Amino acid sequence: xxxxxxxxxxxxxxxxxxxxxxxxxxxxxxxxxxxxxxxxxxxxxxxxxxxxxxxxxxxxxxxxxxxxxxxxxxxxxxxxxxxxxxxxxxxxxxxxxxxxxxxxxxxxxxxxxxxxxxxxxxxxxxxxxxxxxxxxxxxxxxxxxxxxxxxxxxxxxxxxxxxxxxxxxxxxxxxxxxxxxxxxxxxxxxxx
Numbered sequence: 001x002x003x004x005x006x007x008x009x010x011x012x013x014x015x016x017x018x019x020x021x022x023x024x025x026x027x028x029x030x031x032x033x034x035x036x037x038x039x040x041x042x043x044x045x046x047x048x049x050x051x052x053x054x055x056x057x058x059x060x061x062x063x064x065x066x067x068x069x070x071x072x073x074x075x076x077x078x079x080x081x082x083x084x085x086x087x088x089x090x091x092x093x094x095x096x097x098x099x100x101x102x103x104x105x106x107x108x109x110x111x112x113x114x115x116x117x118x119x120x121x122x123x124x125x126x127x128x129x130x131x132x133x134x135x136x137x138x139x140x141x142x143x144x145x146x147x148x149x150x151x152x153x154x155x156x157x158x159x160x161x162x163x164x165x166x167x168x169x170x171x172x173x174x175x176x177x178x179x180x181x182x183x184x185x186x187x188x189x190x191x192x
Contacts, residue, residue, distance in 0.1 A: 001025035003059075003078060010079070010097060010131055018127020026076065026097060033057060033077030041071040058082065079116075083138070098131030098150055106136050109144035109162065116150050137172065157187055 001009075006025045010016065016023050040053045047067060054072070055062045058080040065085035074080065074094040083104035091111035094100055098116025102108070120128040132151035136142065140154045143162035154160060154170040161177025161184065170176050173187040 003029065007079060011099065014098075014131050016097070016129040016131065018125075018129075023127075023129075029078055030076050033074050036077070037071075037073050041073070045070075089144070097129065099133035101133065101135040103136050103138035103140065103156070105139045107141045108136075109142055109146065111145045112142050113147040115147060118150055143177075159187065 001021065006022065006029065009022050010026070013022075016026060036053065036057045040050065040057070045053070050068055050070065051062050051066050054066070054068055057074060057077045059078050060081065062082060063084045066082065068088040069090040071090060072088065072092055074096055076095075076097045079096040079099045080094060081101045083102055083106065085105045086102050088108045089110045092108055093113045095113070095115045095117055100114050100116060114134050116131055116134055118130045118132075119126045120130070130150070134148050134150065135153045137154060137156040139157045141159045142148065142154070143160055143164065145162055146160050146164045146166065148154070148160070148166045152166050152169055154166070155172030155174065157173045158170045159175040160166055160170065160181060161175065163179070164177045164181040165179040166176065167180040170181070175184045175187060175190065176182060177184050
């Protein structure tokens with residue numbers, strides 16, 4: 001199955017049945033992505049070389065303002081869109097089968113997890129995966145050790161405090177934190 005057809009089916013259906021043709025095609029892409037991530041994470045590279053390698057992993061040309069500190073892992077790789085002037089700190093994990101969109105000028109702290117998959121609750125059907133996208137709007141800041149769950153959109157300029165688990169959409173211009181993440185403040189109250 002060609003990549004574009006696979007991405008189209010994943011987006012349209014939102015479900016991958018364990019052992020299905022779509023699942024097998026996804027696993028092939030995932031195997032190659034894990035290989036490319038291992039190369040990235042086990043060498044010494046310039047910033048330009050890192051940008052080139054991440055571009056290869058995600059299948060998108062990245063701008064000169066992109067910056068990533070390794071290690072970095074992705075489960076699938078080809079369902080990530082990264083805007084301009086994005087910074088991703090070390091230890092981040094992108095489970096991107098459901099799609100991850102990162103807006104311009106966003107900052108992502110150490111060890112952030114983006115999880116776009118849920119499994120079926122029925123223990124006899126756990127191989128079934130339900131996909132929902134994650135989107136970070138422009139100028140978001142995701143604090144270290146945060147987890148963003150399937151289907152979440154983080155609004156423009158918003159901040160997710162370190163260690164948060166974000167289960168619901170975050171409105172623009174707000175600060176959220178905790179597990180589950182809750183409203184902490186309006187951003188304008190913190191800007192001096």
